[in-house]
Amino acid sequence: MTRYESVAAVLRERIEHGLYRPGDRLPSIRAVCQEMDVGISTAQEAYRQLMDAALIESRPKSGYFVLPGYAPSVLPSASRPAQRPLDVSQWDQVLELIATRRDDDRLQLGRGVPNLECATLKPLSKILGGLHRRTELNGFNYDTLIGSPELRQQVAKLAVASNCLLHPDDILITTGCQEALAIALRILTQPGDVVAVDSPSFYGTLQILKANGLKALEIPTDPQTGISLEALELALEQWPIRAIQITPTFNNPLGYTLPAERKRALVQLAQRFDVAIIEDDIYGDLAYAQPRPPTVKSFDDDGRVLLCSGFSKTLGPGFRVGWLAPGRYRDQALHMKYVSTGASATLPQRAVAEFIAKGHFDRHLRAVIRQYQRQRDVMIGWVQRYFPPGTGISYPQGGFLLWVELPAAVDCVRLNDRLAEHRLHVAPGALFSASGKFRQCLRLNYAFTLTPDIEDAVRRVGALAGAMVEEALQPLE
Amino acid sequence: MTRYESVAAVLRERIEHGLYRPGDRLPSIRAVCQEMDVGISTAQEAYRQLMDAALIESRPKSGYFVLPGYAPSVLPSASRPAQRPLDVSQWDQVLELIATRRDDDRLQLGRGVPNLECATLKPLSKILGGLHRRTELNGFNYDTLIGSPELRQQVAKLAVASNCLLHPDDILITTGCQEALAIALRILTQPGDVVAVDSPSFYGTLQILKANGLKALEIPTDPQTGISLEALELALEQWPIRAIQITPTFNNPLGYTLPAERKRALVQLAQRFDVAIIEDDIYGDLAYAQPRPPTVKSFDDDGRVLLCSGFSKTLGPGFRVGWLAPGRYRDQALHMKYVSTGASATLPQRAVAEFIAKGHFDRHLRAVIRQYQRQRDVMIGWVQRYFPPGTGISYPQGGFLLWVELPAAVDCVRLNDRLAEHRLHVAPGALFSASGKFRQCLRLNYAFTLTPDIEDAVRRVGALAGAMVEEALQPLE
Incomplete structure (x- = not known):
């Protein structure tokens, strides 16, 4: 985090905790410089960031003020899905x-x-x-089934x-993280088996359950602390979870x-009930603060965690x-990999390995x-400004996805029908549940370069x- | 087929039918020129080809003679596998x-x-x-789930x-023909189901059966006319084949x-028993004579054939x-594709589409x-020369794989153990069966550039x- 980002974070926290309330005047640039021991341009940049985030405004000759319409952002509610295993549907919406x-x-x-326009790519x-010219690589041939040694290293x-x-x-x-998840689920289960999932849950995984005739048991999940271990424990006692x-x-x-402590506890719980954990860490490297959080796999001392990423x-x-x-x-996974797609494509593996080895990835x-x-x-600023009152918004510390919970009157599948006229589309919440929950929720991507067009689109959705x-x-009537 | 290849083919057929027998003198170059209305260099090239194939030899000042040791090549025997559904094993050997x-x-x-050293590649x-420079292609992003429109065209x-x-x-x-086969089998079957397969059968498909808990019912197959439709019909009457x-x-x-007529009859048989056909056509484009043989799919008038290639x-x-x-x-296949690997990798699809569109593929x-x-x-000439008497050899009209049936005393898994000392390996026949058949068979690849090193390797195997x-x-003793 740069200096000005730290300053902005402190100010943001004070606003969010109500220390400065809507309409309040904020400390002057000079006061911020003194308090936080930074230069004028750093303080100015911090205030600019808060303006971009639609928390504050600058009034000429008066200073900076918390936006009168600003309301501290409310998190989405904790999920309370049906406590029994269900078949997954929703394929049409995913499609x-x-x-x-x-x-x-x-x-x-x-x-x-993700954002694919970064200069660092x-x-x-x-x-x-360049790869195609290096014929000694023989990129037309199979790589080894387990994958390129350079990339695995x-x-x-x-x-x-x-x-x-x-x-x-x-x-x-594997051929994307999706194949890793599919392999993991296929080697652990038989049709009819029950799999416990966080709720809401990634639709790609839910659709694997559907394709393999598995039932999803959705476990209540809190937007701050994650899957409820207490509910999971009860579920493990009650159902034959695979x-x-x-x-x-x-x-x-x-x-x-x-x-981290709950990740450790999750492993211990899985050990107690002798059940495997499939961990999807696909967003894990995109942590805003270093060091990045540990994986569940890092607490695994008997090999029961199957870590999927990419x-x-x-x-x-x-x-x-x-x-x-x-x-x-490992043996079952290798076999399932072989029958599913054979070895993974050669050239993409080599390119990614070289990109990392040369320091470009970092x-x-x-x-x-x-x-x-x-x-x-x-x-978050745009959603606060343009969405109806009472909207809950997630506050992720990594990745690029926002979860938005609208008032109960909004059905986001129907919202998409109306958005179609404007050539817009959001990911409706119903995708993320086997039990038809989250109809009033939607997912937004903020990886785009956030142009006025995107702001206008968010405004229309709101x-x-x-x-x-x-x-x-x-x-x- | 070039002119000299046609001439060689005629002469080869006469030798194989015993018109000229081992030790016999062949017609002179001049006689061949007259009979077949070709030039001297064409006739010479034809004889050279027959020498390369180890059918004939040239004796200085005497002419060309059928090799004294030449025995018309014998086809492998028709398979008579066990007539009940079996679980597949043999994974260790495949690995x-x-x-x-x-x-x-x-x-x-x-x-x-295949041969990856061709200049035409x-x-x-x-x-x-060049693709990486064309940023409008956005090769870093997903292509559509069904695949690149250019490639599908x-x-x-x-x-x-x-x-x-x-x-x-x-x-x-799909991600290789293997994924096509895996998707087809996964959408048609449940664990425990029976699938009828030709015998011997591609080990990659047999391993899909194993991974999905399916049973293989191996149908007797003739090295000239293929799978026995009569045996298949009996099997369809007797077993619940999916x-x-x-x-x-x-x-x-x-x-x-x-x-072709048996392909049509196969479709009719499948219609009568209302069963789907999964057709693997991966070698179909490598036909030595044009036009290439029709697919089973070409006789399919109610959409029951799932054609897999790549x-x-x-x-x-x-x-x-x-x-x-x-x-x-189609709908089930699209869903299974999504959950298995998502969209296929973007750049390889675009590269292959462009290669075809520009005429390079032809x-x-x-x-x-x-x-x-x-x-x-x-x-075939090397196998005839170096392998023990009584060895049967296939005579494919396309592709680049030879099936060799050795005398019953040879176990090719044990043969591989001995070959390991020489840093050699063949594909043992047992891979191609669920019932432990074909232990005395092996598969050879002739796509390599056939150097003296390869000849020496074949000699050692023999x-x-x-x-x-x-x-x-x-x-x-």
């Missing part, structure tokens, strides 16, 4: 989100795609362009930041990070380079993390949602 | 064949990898090198050669092509670009087909196999 035609000109505000293009090195000591041979390269599938770090979509959220999903650390399930991560953190605040709230208040 | 480490210096004589490297055009009229939207791009999985064109490993055997397996034409199962196919046809005859035959003849 609408992900299988859009290339000539579809809708602006997708909710898809989980350019060396990757250059590496890709780099992944093992990166995993150290999450407190994981993995040997390169503990890692299996696996626990969670995204415990920068959760997609709810944004929380399970505290480079789709850091470098780009088009490469389809993911990985799985399958723990004690540089890119640092740049993109700063951008996402800044843009989180901007996007206005249409607001209209739905008002319609619900009209007396029936 | 040894495919998951070799990159530092493994064994010469793999049996793996299904060079434009593909160039296209790959090219695949639809190519399919016309196999008599298939497919719309680009009938085609789903799908028929076959490789009917340039079968891997047995080499036959199911005649570019691993024509361009290189490292791209992992395959495709599935799922017929009436040129490459023509070149490589000529090479494989020539090398088939050379490899010698070690011969030693095993002789050991079996020794009286026990």
Whole structure:
């Protein structure tokens, strides 16, 4: 975090805790410089950031004021899903989100795609362009089934930041994190089995359950502390759960990070009931503060955690380079990988390995993390400004996804129907549940370069949602 | 086929039918020129080809003679596998064949990898090198789930050669043909189900059955006419078969092509029993004669054939670009594709599409087909020369794989143990069966550039196999 970001964070916290209230005048630039021992330009930059985030305004010749309309942001509510295993549906909605035609000109505000326009990605293009000339690499041939040794070595090195000591041979390269998740679920379950999931839960995983005839048991989840271990324990006592599938770090979509101590407790719980944990860490490297949070896998001392990750959220999903650390399930995972797709594509693996080895990945991560953190605040500001009162907003410490809980009158699938006329689309909350929860929720992406067009799009979403709230208040004729 | 190849083919047929017998003198160059109305250099080239194939020899000042040791090549026997559904095993052997480490210096004589050194592949490297600069392609982002429109259009055009009229939207791009096969089997079956397969059968498919808890019902198969429709019909009456999985064109490993009329009859049989057909056509484009044989899919009038193919055997397996034409199962296939790996990798799809669109694929196919046809005859010649008497050899009309049936005394898994000392490895026949058949069979690849080193390797395999035959003849002490 840069100096001005630290200053802005302190001021933001004071506003959010009500120390300065809507309409209040903030300390002068000079006062901030004195209190926090920083230069004038740093203090000015901090105030500019708070203005970008729509928390404060500057009044000529008067100073800085908390926006009169500002209300401290409220988190979404904790989920209370139905306490029994359910079949997953919602495929049509997922298809609408992900299988859009290339000539579809809708602006997708909710898809989980990172910013692909960063200058720090350019060396990757250059590496890709150079690989084809190095015929000794033989990029046309199969790589080894387990994955390129160079890439596995780099992944093992990166995993150290999450407190994981993995040997390169503990890692299996997959066709995106999606294949890692699919392999993990396929080797652990049979059709009809029950899998415990956080709730809301990534729709890609829920759809794996659907495809394999598995039932989802959605566990209540808090937007600050994550999956309820108490509810999970009760569920483990009550149901024959074959696996626990969670995204415990920068959760997609709810944004929380399970505290380290609760990650440890989760492993102990899984040990007590002898059940495997499938950990989705795809957003874990995008932590706004260093060191990044540890993985659940880092507390795993008997190989029961299958850690799934990849480079789709850091470098780009088009490469389809993911990985799985399958723990004690290595042999089964290797077999399932073989039958599912064979060895992973050769050239993307080599390109990613070289990008990391040359230090480009670290540089890119640092740049993109700063951008996402800044843009989180901007996007939260827009939602506060344009969405109807009573809207809850997540406050993620990493990644680039925001979870927005609208007033109960708003059905986000219907909202999407209205947005279609404006060539806009959000990820409706219903995607993230097997039990039809979260109808009034939606997911927004703030990885885009946040142009006035995006602000205008968010404004329209808010206005249409607001209209739905008002319609619900009209007396029936 | 060039002129000299036609001449050689005629002479070869006469030799194989016993018109000229071992030790016989062949017609002079001049006589051949007169009879077949060709020039001297064409006739000479034809004789050279027959010498390369180890059918004839040239004796100075005497002319050309059928090799005294030449015995017309015998086809492998028709398979008679156990007539009940079986679980698949043999994973360890597959793993040894495919998951070799990159530092493994064994010469793999049996793996299904095409020749990657052809000059006609060079434009593909160039296209790959150029793609990264065209940022409008946005190769870092997802392509559409169903696959790149440009590639699907090219695949639809190519399919016309196999008599298939497919719309680009009938085609789903997959991560290699392996994913197409896996998707097809997963959407058609539940664990415990029975799948009818040709026998011997591609080990990659058999391993999908194993991973999904399916049972293989191996149907007797003839090395000339393919899977027995009569035995299949009996099996369909007797067992609850959920799908028929076959490789009917340039079968891997047995080499036959199911005649077009039998392909049509197969579809009718499947209709009568209302069962789906999974057709693996991965070698189908590598036909030595034009037009290439029609697919089973081309006779499908109610969408029950799921056609699986790709570019691993024509361009290189490292791209992992395959495709599935799922017929009436399109919706299920799309869902299974999504949960398995999401969209396929973007850049390899675009590169392959451009390679085809610019005419490079046709040129490459023509070149490589000529090479494989020539090398088939050379490899058959080596096997005839170096392998023990009584060895049966397939005679494929496309692709680059030879199936060799040794005398019963030879166990090819044990043969591989002995070959390991020589840093050699063949694909043992047991891989291709769920019922432990084909222990005395092996698969050889003739796509390599056939250097003296390869000849020496084939010679060693033959010698070690011969030693095993002789050991079996020794009286026990």
